[in-house]
Amino acid sequence: MPTHLHFGEEDLLKCRFAVSPLWETQEAVRTLNRPARHGYHAHWLRRIRAAAAGLDLAPLWLLMPQRGHTPDWLGPPPIGPAATFEEEIEAVRSADPEAAREDTALSLADTPGALESPEGRALLADPARMIRELTDLMEQAWHTLIEPDWPRLRALLEADIAFHSRRLAEVGLGGLLPEIDRRFGWNARTLTVERGGEHERHLGGQGLVLMPSVFSWPDVISGFEPPWQPTVAYPARGIGGLWAEPGERTPDALVRLLGRGRAAVLTALDDPATTSALAHRLRLAPSSVSAHLAALRDAGLLTSRRYGHQVLYERTPLGMALASGGG
Known part of the structure; x- marks a missing residue:
């Protein structure tokens, strides 16, 4: 079932590209637990296997259902076009505990039995501690999984943005979006994204963030509930030869x-x-x-x-x- 994102006139002026080291960290954690994503990353997986074994990623995996909602507070849309991981993780660390609790409960509900599990109940019982511990774990994952290769990853992501920015100047937004990914469709100021789950949102003047990603391959990920800015992550160009x-x-x-x-x-x-x-x-x-x-x-x-x-x-x-x- 598709996602429909409806643009108003103001939204057309507020579309931007962004790169997020926090997002790549979250998706790298997810990739470790998703064999279907391993194809392009076999070399990376072999190289980081020993270091990754020292991380207890189970608390993060609990909030990454096979189909469904991952908490927006844990991986929010990029706060700027070139934010550092340190800037992004501090924004996560300052999440509102009650809002994070509600968001986490939505995610746990999408994994059968997770809400009633001891681990799920512990997360919801003390949301301030949950934020602190999961943020620390995400920071460990960054240093272990992503930071050593970030210059290489960032170069690939920035090259994707440079290419698509040129195409935006040549064909406009309506022509560009279907080129970015075959699952994107554009008609009557509505972006349709063919993906699992159904979602509909009027952008309401916030515009859209388009975010190339290395580790989200082969998935297109869209969403973020209000008040988060609507964001679509798509597989970056050139990842076949990345490693x-x-x-x-x-x-x-x-x-x-x-x-x-x-x-x-x-x-x-x-x-x-x-x-x-x-x-x-x-x-x-x-x-x-x-x-x-x-x-x-x-x-x-x-x-x-x-x-x-x-x-x-x-x-x-x-x-x-x-x-x-x-x-």
Whole structure:
């Protein structure tokens, strides 16, 4: 059954993209408990298995039903276009206990037996303690699961936003939304999202947050009850090659032509990325990556453009042809 989000004139002016490290943390926790999500993340799962085993994620999983409501207070919509995890987790930590209790009860009701379980009753009996303990656990999950790879993840998410922002300028909101995901439909100022469950909401001047996500794949997630801002999370572009190691991606012929470092940089740019993100991904010094980027740009294989406070590099058509034809 679909979700219908109805736009008024003011809503059309208040749509924005956002990236949320808190959201990625929550969805990474969910992914650990969802084998159907493991396909693109097998390399990550193998690498973090030992560290993840030291986390007791059962209290969070209890509030992540297979179908149904996850508490909005625990993973609210992004508070800004580039909020840090520390800023987002502090907003969660300051949640109103009574509102959090009601929200948590809705979530527990979607898992058979959870409301009556000792764990569920303990959460509802002391909501202030629940907020404190679950927030601490989410923070531990961030440091263990996401923070080490955040530069790589953020670069992919920002590249998705850069791509879709260009398309927004070219085709407008009504043309963009169906392009973002095949489950999005747009008709008469209504966004229809084909997903489990039925939901209908008039945006009421709040607009819509569009949020690419790495760990929500393959799901599209929409909702957030008032007063939360309506948000739709969708799988980011390019996650198929996210966890590939540099040596697995660089053709030998390209190495012979450009040298290993420059070939690795060119091959890694399936999506636009910053110098720091490439350095983290390729495990090279930022100064070396910067020199390779400059050489590739001077050779006409890359272009660069500013996105906020960062510079994103991407392949030109010649660079694309060379990278794809090297194998």
